[in-house]
Amino acid sequence: MSYMEKRLIDFLPETRGVMKPNYNLRDINWLKVGGNAEVFFCPEDTDDLRYLLKKKPENVQITVIGAGSNILIRDGGVKGIVICFGDWFKKIHNSGENFEVGAATSCRELAKSAAKAGVGGLEFLYAIPGSVGGALKMNAGCFGFEMKDVFVEAEGMNVNSLMKWFGKDDLKFTYRKCQPPKDCIFTRIWVKGSCGDSSLIEENMQKFEEQRRRSHPSGVFTCGSLFKNPPEEKAWKLIEKSGCKNMKCGGASLSEVHCNFLVNDGSATSNDIESLIETIKSKVLAVTGVNLELELVIIGERQLIN
Ligand SMILES: Cc1cc2nc3c(=O)[nH]c(=O)nc-3n(C[C@H](O)[C@H](O)[C@H](O)COP(=O)(O)OP(=O)(O)OC[C@H]3O[C@@H](n4cnc5c(N)ncnc54)[C@H](O)[C@@H]3O)c2cc1C
Secondary structure, three states: OOHHHOOHHHHOOOOOOEEEEEEEOHHHOOOOOOOEEEEEEEOOOHHHHHHHHHHOOOOOOEEEEOOOOOEEEOOOOEEEEEEEOOHHHHOEEEEOOEEEEEOOOEHHHHHHHHHHOOEEOOHHHHHOOOEHHHHHHHOOEEOOEEHHHHEEEEEEEOOOOOEEEEEHHHHOOEOOEOOOOOOOEEEEEEEEOEEOOHHHHHHHHHHHHHHHHHHOOOOOEEEEEOEOOOOOOOHHHHHHHOOOOOOEEOOEEEOOOOOOEEEEOOOOOHHHHHHHHHHHHHHHHHHHOOOOOEOOEEEOOOOOOO
16 A cells, blocks of 8 residues: 555654654744645654655655745645754854854854854854755845855755765855755755954844844744846836735735735735735736746645645
C-alpha cells in the first residue's frame, strides 16, 4: 500500500525532533494565514534531518519554511513534509570577520552579534526579519546591500539526504533570488564582514531601523515587499499609477504607509490575498504594460487536503 492511501506519518521513521500530522501553519508565518502541513517536522539536528530524509518514502514533497516572513501559505495546506528548524540551527560561531551560522539564525541576531564583535558590513541584516537560510534563498537585501555581498559558503542537503557545499558561483545570485539545485535545504551558512568600530556599526543599524520605522508599516501582519521592483520603475509607483493603492479583497489590502506592502487585517484568507495579488497584477499590466513579478513565495494547495 502506498503512503497516498494511508496517513503519511505512518510511513515515516521515528525521529528525535518534533513531528506532527495536520499541523496548522498559520502561526509560523507573518501573514498569519494558511492551512495545515500534512506532516510538520522540526529536526533535532542535522543528523536527525538526514535520517528522516533518508528513510522517508520516495516522492514525498518536502518544503522548508524559515521565519515565514516572505511566504504565503495557501488555505488548503501543504502536502508532504514541512520542515522548520529549531534552536539547534540557530547557533552563531564567530572567528575574526567570519561567521558560521545555522540556517534558522535570525538575520537580526546575526547583525547584533557582528556589531558586538566589531564586524561591519552585516548591518543591513538588522532590518530583515527572516532567518539567514531564508535570506540566502531570497538573496535578501536593503539599503544597497544583499546577502550575496557577504555570503561565503553554504552547507545544504537535498531531499534524498545528500550533503553538499555551495560557493558563490554555485548559487547564481540575482535580484531577490539564488538558484541552488532544486530542493536544496540550507543547513549552515558562512558569511564574512569586515573589521570596524562597534559603536559606528551599532549606529548604522539604528539608522537603518529608524528609516524602516518611517517608511514601512509596523505592528501589522505583512510579508514585506509584495512585488519585486522591475527595471522600469519601483513597484509601489506602478501600483499607485495604476490606481490600485486602495484596493482590498476581504481582509487583505495594501498598506497606507507603503503600497507595495500587503497587509492582513486579521480576517484575510490566503484566497483573499491571492485574489488581490491577481487583480493588482492585471491592472498594473493593463495600465502600464509592466508585468509585475512576485517577491512573495506562494506554497501549498488551493483546495483542502482531507
Ligand atoms: C516587515 C518586513 C520587511 C521586510 N523587508 C525586507 C527587505 O528589506 N529586504 C528583503 O529582501 N526582504 C524583506 N522582507 C522579506 C523577508 O524578510 C526576506 O525575504 C527573508 O529573507 C525571508 O526569510 P525567511 O526565513 O522568513 O524565509 P521564509 O519566508 O520562511 O521562506 C522564503 C523562501 O526561502 C526558502 N527557505 C527558507 N529557509 C530555507 C532554508 N534553510 N533552505 C532553503 N530554502 C529556505 C523557503 O522555502 C521559501 O522559498 C521583509 C519582510 C517583512 C515581513
